[in-house]
Amino acid sequence: MATKANTNSNKGKRKLALVIGISKYKNLTKLPNSENDACCMSSALKEIGFTVTLALNLKYDEMKSALKISEDSTEHGDMILFYFAGHGVQWQESNYLLPQDVPHLANVDLNKNAFNAQEYLYALGERKPSTTVFLLDCCRSYHISVSELGEQALNQSDSRLDHFKPMHMPGSLIAFACAPGAGASDGNGHENGLFTKHLLRHITTPNEDIQLILRDVRREVMQESKSKQIPFLSDGLLERNICLYGQSRCKQCILGRIYVNY
16 A cells, blocks of 8 residues: 655645555456556646545555545535546446455455445535545446346346436536446556546646536547547536636636536
Protein backbone atom coordinates (compact mmCIF):
# COMPACT_ATOMS: atom_id res chain seq x y z
CA MET A 1 0.00 0.00 0.00
CA ALA A 2 1.25 3.47 -0.84
CA THR A 3 -0.57 6.47 0.60
CA LYS A 4 0.34 10.12 0.26
CA ALA A 5 -1.46 13.23 1.47
CA ASN A 6 -1.17 16.82 0.36
CA THR A 7 -2.68 19.76 2.21
CA ASN A 8 -3.50 23.05 0.52
CA SER A 9 -4.98 26.16 2.11
CA ASN A 10 -8.30 27.08 0.53
CA LYS A 11 -10.49 30.08 1.03
CA GLY A 12 -14.06 29.19 1.84
CA LYS A 13 -15.18 25.58 1.73
CA ARG A 14 -12.67 22.77 1.85
CA LYS A 15 -11.95 20.75 -1.27
CA LEU A 16 -11.06 17.16 -0.37
CA ALA A 17 -10.19 14.32 -2.74
CA LEU A 18 -9.57 10.61 -2.29
CA VAL A 19 -7.75 9.16 -5.30
CA ILE A 20 -7.33 5.38 -5.61
CA GLY A 21 -5.50 3.51 -8.36
CA ILE A 22 -5.12 -0.26 -8.49
CA SER A 23 -2.95 -1.92 -11.14
CA LYS A 24 -1.40 -4.98 -9.49
CA TYR A 25 -4.40 -7.27 -9.06
CA LYS A 26 -3.58 -10.59 -7.48
CA ASN A 27 -6.29 -12.70 -9.13
CA LEU A 28 -7.55 -10.50 -11.97
CA THR A 29 -6.00 -9.04 -15.10
CA LYS A 30 -3.42 -6.43 -14.21
CA LEU A 31 -4.16 -2.87 -15.35
CA PRO A 32 -0.88 -1.19 -16.34
CA ASN A 33 -2.21 2.37 -16.38
CA SER A 34 -4.34 2.57 -13.24
CA GLU A 35 -1.50 3.54 -10.89
CA ASN A 36 -0.27 6.22 -13.27
CA ASP A 37 -3.83 7.43 -13.86
CA ALA A 38 -4.28 7.94 -10.14
CA CYS A 39 -0.91 9.69 -9.73
CA CYS A 40 -1.65 12.04 -12.63
CA MET A 41 -5.13 12.78 -11.29
CA SER A 42 -3.71 13.44 -7.84
CA SER A 43 -1.24 15.96 -9.26
CA ALA A 44 -3.95 17.69 -11.30
CA LEU A 45 -6.26 18.00 -8.28
CA LYS A 46 -3.48 19.39 -6.09
CA GLU A 47 -2.84 21.96 -8.82
CA ILE A 48 -6.41 23.23 -8.54
CA GLY A 49 -6.45 23.44 -4.76
CA PHE A 50 -7.68 20.08 -3.50
CA THR A 51 -6.34 18.40 -0.40
CA VAL A 52 -5.56 14.99 -1.88
CA THR A 53 -5.10 11.56 -0.37
CA LEU A 54 -3.51 9.24 -2.93
CA ALA A 55 -3.69 5.49 -2.32
CA LEU A 56 -2.31 2.80 -4.63
CA ASN A 57 -2.85 -0.97 -4.91
CA LEU A 58 -5.04 -1.23 -1.84
CA LYS A 59 -6.04 -4.60 -0.44
CA TYR A 60 -9.57 -5.00 0.91
CA ASP A 61 -8.84 -3.94 4.49
CA GLU A 62 -6.70 -1.01 3.31
CA MET A 63 -9.38 0.23 0.92
CA LYS A 64 -12.05 -0.14 3.59
CA SER A 65 -9.93 2.00 5.90
CA ALA A 66 -9.26 4.64 3.22
CA LEU A 67 -12.96 4.99 2.43
CA LYS A 68 -13.87 5.19 6.12
CA ILE A 69 -11.23 7.85 6.84
CA SER A 70 -12.50 9.85 3.86
CA GLU A 71 -16.07 9.58 5.13
CA ASP A 72 -15.15 10.56 8.70
CA SER A 73 -13.06 13.51 7.46
CA THR A 74 -15.94 15.02 5.51
CA GLU A 75 -17.65 18.03 7.08
CA HIS A 76 -20.75 20.04 6.30
CA GLY A 77 -20.21 22.22 3.23
CA ASP A 78 -17.10 20.47 1.90
CA MET A 79 -16.57 19.78 -1.77
CA ILE A 80 -15.72 16.08 -2.08
CA LEU A 81 -14.15 14.34 -5.06
CA PHE A 82 -13.56 10.59 -5.31
CA TYR A 83 -11.53 9.14 -8.16
CA PHE A 84 -11.06 5.41 -8.75
CA ALA A 85 -9.04 3.65 -11.45
CA GLY A 86 -9.15 -0.13 -11.38
CA HIS A 87 -11.48 -3.06 -11.93
CA GLY A 88 -15.21 -2.63 -11.40
CA VAL A 89 -18.32 -4.69 -12.03
CA GLN A 90 -22.09 -4.36 -11.81
CA TRP A 91 -24.07 -6.77 -9.70
CA GLN A 92 -27.65 -6.67 -8.43
CA GLU A 93 -28.32 -3.07 -9.48
CA SER A 94 -25.08 -1.71 -7.97
CA ASN A 95 -21.56 -0.75 -9.01
CA TYR A 96 -18.75 -2.50 -7.15
CA LEU A 97 -15.13 -1.34 -6.97
CA LEU A 98 -12.62 -4.17 -6.64
CA PRO A 99 -9.59 -4.07 -4.31
CA GLN A 100 -6.19 -5.51 -5.20
CA ASP A 101 -6.73 -8.85 -3.43
CA VAL A 102 -10.29 -9.59 -4.57
CA PRO A 103 -10.68 -13.35 -5.23
CA HIS A 104 -11.54 -14.78 -8.64
CA LEU A 105 -14.99 -13.50 -9.49
CA ALA A 106 -16.73 -16.78 -10.31
CA ASN A 107 -17.76 -17.51 -6.72
CA VAL A 108 -16.93 -14.28 -4.94
CA ASP A 109 -19.33 -12.58 -2.52
CA LEU A 110 -18.96 -8.99 -3.67
CA ASN A 111 -20.58 -7.64 -0.52
CA LYS A 112 -17.71 -9.12 1.51
CA ASN A 113 -14.84 -8.68 -0.94
CA ALA A 114 -15.54 -5.45 -2.84
CA PHE A 115 -17.05 -2.02 -2.26
CA ASN A 116 -20.48 -0.81 -3.28
CA ALA A 117 -19.93 2.66 -4.73
CA GLN A 118 -23.53 3.65 -4.04
CA GLU A 119 -23.15 2.87 -0.34
CA TYR A 120 -20.01 5.01 -0.15
CA LEU A 121 -21.86 7.84 -1.87
CA TYR A 122 -24.70 7.62 0.66
CA ALA A 123 -22.25 7.50 3.56
CA LEU A 124 -20.61 10.70 2.36
CA GLY A 125 -24.04 12.27 1.93
CA GLU A 126 -24.75 11.76 5.63
CA ARG A 127 -21.91 14.21 6.31
CA LYS A 128 -23.71 16.95 4.31
CA PRO A 129 -21.02 18.04 1.81
CA SER A 130 -21.99 20.85 -0.53
CA THR A 131 -20.98 18.86 -3.61
CA THR A 132 -19.84 15.29 -4.21
CA VAL A 133 -18.17 14.28 -7.48
CA PHE A 134 -17.29 10.67 -8.32
CA LEU A 135 -14.99 9.96 -11.28
CA LEU A 136 -14.95 6.20 -11.83
CA ASP A 137 -12.54 4.90 -14.47
CA CYS A 138 -13.50 1.25 -14.35
CA CYS A 139 -15.53 -1.31 -16.26
CA ARG A 140 -19.22 -1.84 -15.58
CA SER A 141 -19.55 -5.36 -16.97
CA TYR A 142 -22.37 -7.29 -15.37
CA HIS A 143 -21.16 -9.94 -12.93
CA ILE A 144 -22.90 -13.32 -12.83
CA SER A 145 -21.65 -15.76 -10.22
CA VAL A 146 -21.73 -19.52 -10.71
CA SER A 147 -24.68 -19.74 -8.34
CA GLU A 148 -26.66 -17.44 -10.62
CA LEU A 149 -26.08 -19.44 -13.80
CA GLY A 150 -29.42 -21.16 -13.59
CA GLU A 151 -32.93 -20.48 -14.73
CA GLN A 152 -33.17 -17.28 -12.71
CA ALA A 153 -30.08 -15.81 -14.36
CA LEU A 154 -31.28 -16.84 -17.78
CA ASN A 155 -34.62 -15.18 -17.16
CA GLN A 156 -32.88 -12.00 -16.11
CA SER A 157 -30.28 -11.93 -18.86
CA ASP A 158 -32.18 -9.68 -21.23
CA SER A 159 -33.58 -7.32 -18.62
CA ARG A 160 -30.95 -6.95 -15.93
CA LEU A 161 -29.68 -3.62 -17.25
CA ASP A 162 -33.23 -2.32 -17.57
CA HIS A 163 -33.53 -2.66 -13.79
CA PHE A 164 -30.11 -1.25 -12.99
CA LYS A 165 -30.39 1.34 -10.23
CA PRO A 166 -28.85 4.69 -11.25
CA MET A 167 -26.32 6.16 -8.83
CA HIS A 168 -27.41 9.53 -7.60
CA MET A 169 -27.85 11.58 -4.46
CA PRO A 170 -28.82 15.23 -3.99
CA GLY A 171 -25.75 17.37 -4.55
CA SER A 172 -23.80 14.70 -6.41
CA LEU A 173 -22.41 14.19 -9.88
CA ILE A 174 -21.22 10.73 -10.89
CA ALA A 175 -19.13 10.21 -14.02
CA PHE A 176 -18.50 6.68 -15.20
CA ALA A 177 -15.90 5.89 -17.85
CA CYS A 178 -18.46 3.80 -19.74
CA ALA A 179 -22.13 2.96 -20.03
CA PRO A 180 -23.87 0.30 -17.87
CA GLY A 181 -22.78 -3.21 -18.81
CA ALA A 182 -19.81 -1.98 -20.84
CA GLY A 183 -16.03 -1.95 -20.52
CA ALA A 184 -13.51 0.88 -20.24
CA SER A 185 -10.21 1.08 -22.10
CA ASP A 186 -7.05 1.03 -19.98
CA GLY A 187 -5.25 2.96 -22.69
CA ASN A 188 -4.02 0.38 -25.20
CA GLY A 189 -0.35 1.13 -24.64
CA HIS A 190 -0.78 4.84 -23.96
CA GLU A 191 0.24 6.55 -20.72
CA ASN A 192 -3.30 6.91 -19.38
CA GLY A 193 -6.62 5.15 -19.69
CA LEU A 194 -8.90 6.68 -22.31
CA PHE A 195 -11.34 8.30 -19.88
CA THR A 196 -8.64 9.65 -17.57
CA LYS A 197 -6.60 10.93 -20.50
CA HIS A 198 -9.41 13.27 -21.48
CA LEU A 199 -10.29 14.14 -17.88
CA LEU A 200 -6.73 15.34 -17.37
CA ARG A 201 -6.99 17.56 -20.44
CA HIS A 202 -9.94 19.46 -19.00
CA ILE A 203 -10.14 19.16 -15.22
CA THR A 204 -7.65 21.97 -14.55
CA THR A 205 -9.56 24.45 -16.74
CA PRO A 206 -10.30 27.45 -14.50
CA ASN A 207 -13.85 28.73 -14.00
CA GLU A 208 -15.47 25.95 -15.99
CA ASP A 209 -18.63 24.18 -14.85
CA ILE A 210 -17.89 20.52 -14.06
CA GLN A 211 -20.90 19.43 -16.09
CA LEU A 212 -19.49 21.14 -19.17
CA ILE A 213 -16.09 19.58 -18.54
CA LEU A 214 -17.60 16.11 -18.37
CA ARG A 215 -19.62 16.66 -21.53
CA ASP A 216 -16.41 17.62 -23.34
CA VAL A 217 -14.74 14.50 -21.95
CA ARG A 218 -17.60 12.29 -23.07
CA ARG A 219 -17.54 13.72 -26.59
CA GLU A 220 -13.79 13.25 -26.94
CA VAL A 221 -13.83 9.71 -25.54
CA MET A 222 -16.59 8.78 -27.98
CA GLN A 223 -14.68 10.34 -30.85
CA GLU A 224 -11.41 8.57 -30.06
CA SER A 225 -13.07 5.20 -29.42
CA LYS A 226 -15.43 5.55 -32.40
CA SER A 227 -18.32 5.27 -29.93
CA LYS A 228 -17.11 1.95 -28.52
CA GLN A 229 -16.80 3.64 -25.12
CA ILE A 230 -19.45 6.09 -23.98
CA PRO A 231 -18.98 7.81 -20.62
CA PHE A 232 -22.16 7.94 -18.56
CA LEU A 233 -23.23 10.72 -16.20
CA SER A 234 -25.64 10.63 -13.27
CA ASP A 235 -26.49 14.15 -12.19
CA GLY A 236 -28.12 15.17 -8.92
CA LEU A 237 -26.51 18.59 -8.49
CA LEU A 238 -28.62 21.18 -6.69
CA GLU A 239 -26.67 24.32 -7.50
CA ARG A 240 -25.62 26.20 -10.60
CA ASN A 241 -22.04 26.81 -11.62
CA ILE A 242 -20.15 24.05 -9.84
CA CYS A 243 -16.48 24.66 -10.58
CA LEU A 244 -13.67 22.47 -9.33
CA TYR A 245 -11.18 25.24 -10.01
CA GLY A 246 -12.08 28.88 -9.61
CA GLN A 247 -14.55 31.13 -7.90
CA SER A 248 -18.08 30.11 -6.95
CA ARG A 249 -19.41 31.55 -10.19
CA CYS A 250 -18.45 30.15 -13.58
CA LYS A 251 -18.66 31.71 -17.01
CA GLN A 252 -21.53 29.46 -18.01
CA CYS A 253 -24.52 28.20 -16.07
CA ILE A 254 -26.40 24.94 -16.04
CA LEU A 255 -29.59 24.64 -14.00
CA GLY A 256 -29.68 21.91 -11.37
CA ARG A 257 -32.45 20.55 -9.14
CA ILE A 258 -33.17 17.65 -11.47
CA TYR A 259 -31.81 14.16 -11.81
CA VAL A 260 -30.51 13.31 -15.23
CA ASN A 261 -29.03 9.95 -16.29
CA TYR A 262 -27.59 9.83 -19.77
